Amino acid sequence: MVRIADLLAAGPTCSFEFFPPRSEAAEAQLAETLRDLRSLGPSFVSVTYGAGGSTREKTHDLVVRINGEMNLTAMAHLTCAAHTRAELEAIVSRYAAAGVQNILALGGDPPKELGLPPGELAHAVELVELIRGIGPFSVGVAVHPEGHPASADRAADRRHQAEKLARADFGVSQFFFEPEVWFAFLADLDAEGVTTPVIPGIMPVLDVRSVKRMAEMSGAGFPPALEARLRAHEDDPAAMRAVGIEAASELCRDLMAGGVGSFHFYTLNRSSATREICTNLGLLPR
Numbered sequence: 001m002v003r004i005a006d007l008l009a010a011g012p013t014c015s016f017e018f019f020p021p022r023s024e025a026a027e028a029q030l031a032e033t034l035r036d037l038r039s040l041g042p043s044f045v046s047v048t049y050g051a052g053g054s055t056r057e058k059t060h061d062l063v064v065r066i067n068g069e070m071n072l073t074a075m076a077h078l079t080c081a082a083h084t085r086a087e088l089e090a091i092v093s094r095y096a097a098a099g100v101q102n103i104l105a106l107g108g109d110p111p112k113e114l115g116l117p118p119g120e121l122a123h124a125v126e127l128v129e130l131i132r133g134i135g136p137f138s139v140g141v142a143v144h145p146e147g148h149p150a151s152a153d154r155a156a157d158r159r160h161q162a163e164k165l166a167r168a169d170f171g172v173s174q175f176f177f178e179p180e181v182w183f184a185f186l187a188d189l190d191a192e193g194v195t196t197p198v199i200p201g202i203m204p205v206l207d208v209r210s211v212k213r214m215a216e217m218s219g220a221g222f223p224p225a226l227e228a229r230l231r232a233h234e235d236d237p238a239a240m241r242a243v244g245i246e247a248a249s250e251l252c253r254d255l256m257a258g259g260v261g262s263f264h265f266y267t268l269n270r271s272s273a274t275r276e277i278c279t280n281l282g283l284l285p286r
Contacts, residue, residue: 001101002073003138004044005169008197012261013043014283015199018269020047020058029269034070036271040278044073046104046172046264060091064098075140076100078131079108080121088121088130096135103131104140104172128167143171143198145185149219154188162192170196172264174218175203177226177247179254200255203266204248204273205230206241245273249280256281 007013016037021027037045045066049059059076066074076095080088095103105127108119121127124141131137141164144157151157165171176182182200189198205211208230215222226247233239252263263283265274 001067001099002044003169004073004075004102004140005138007043007073008170008199008262013199014040014262014278015044015046015264016042016267016274017046017048017201017264018062018267020050020062021269026269033267033269033271034066037267037274038070038072040275040283042072043262044075044102046075046077049077049079049106049108060094060098063095063100067098067100073102074100075102075104077104077106078127079106080119080124080127081108082117082119084120085130088127089134092131092134092137096137101136102138102140104142105131105168106142123164125164125167128164138169139167140170140172141165141168143173143185144219145173145176145181145200146220149217158188158192162189162194165189165194165196165198168196171198173198173201174220175201175215175266176220177205177215177223177251178221179251179258181221182255182260183258197262199262199264200260201264201266202248202252202277204277205244206268206273207237208234208240208244241273245276245280248273249277252277252281 004013018030018033021030047059047062047066050056063074063076066072078088078091092103105124107124121130128139128141131139143161143165147154147157148160151160186198203211205226208227212222212227229247230240230243233243265277267274
């Protein structure tokens with residue numbers, strides 16, 4: 001299997017993110033999405049992980065299946081939350097035995113409604129070291145261009161993210177909506193001496209209410225101008241969707257104009273919006 005660190009060293013990448021389905025209908029939807037987006041020739045895909053939830057085992061199964069049956073490079077998300085060290089070692093060892101070489105190491109938060117403990121490892125950097133102790137994985141971490149919600153201040157946030165990236169092979173970002181946010185983040189990382197590659201995460205806004213809620217939870221700003229542009233079409237879902245795709249395409253073009261080559265798209269297990277954005281950007285099948 002291909003290591004994501006090697007893909008990034010070879011040139012720009014285009015990747016897609018999925019989450020494990022929770023029902024038979026969702027499984028069918030994801031299967032269709034995977035078939036469609038596979039034709040775009042993504043550099044890799046990633047599968048999210050629900051700390052303490054019912055999707056934990058599904059993440060493993062889906063990553064292994066994508067690697068084996070679809071001949072795509074799949075990265076497994078893994079969180080410290082709600083796990084003992086021994087449990088994490090067992091999960092990572094299973095990935096090693098299955099030939100999976102790429103893991104995104106996350107801190108994560110256990111669902112409050114399940115009443116689970118926070119976990120034996122406190123931070124993602126500890127999980128990175130645990131993974132490296134088990135095998136020659138390519139290990140990524142999450143980065144937050146607008147700061148992690150738990151950070152005390154911007155300076156502390158940047159120091160923490162720099163420390164995390166120094167131990168990882170690459171970073172994948174939380175979504176954001178303005179190019180200035182990304183370029184300011186890169187400048188801050190440069191000031192901290194970070195040389196680890198980071199990939200911007202792109203979330204097309206197809207439903208303003210749901211994405212705004214996700215943005216508030218993750219600490220990402222939701223620009224008033226973008227919100228107004230979308231809410232002008234609240235009574236017309238198709239028109240709102242078109243605006244969301246246009247806005248995401250504009251963001252990517254601005255990033256490309258500033259020298260960005262790699263992108264990670266949050267698909268929400270649907271293919272059409274991601275396909276349209278990739279078409280708009282000229283990211284054609286390879």
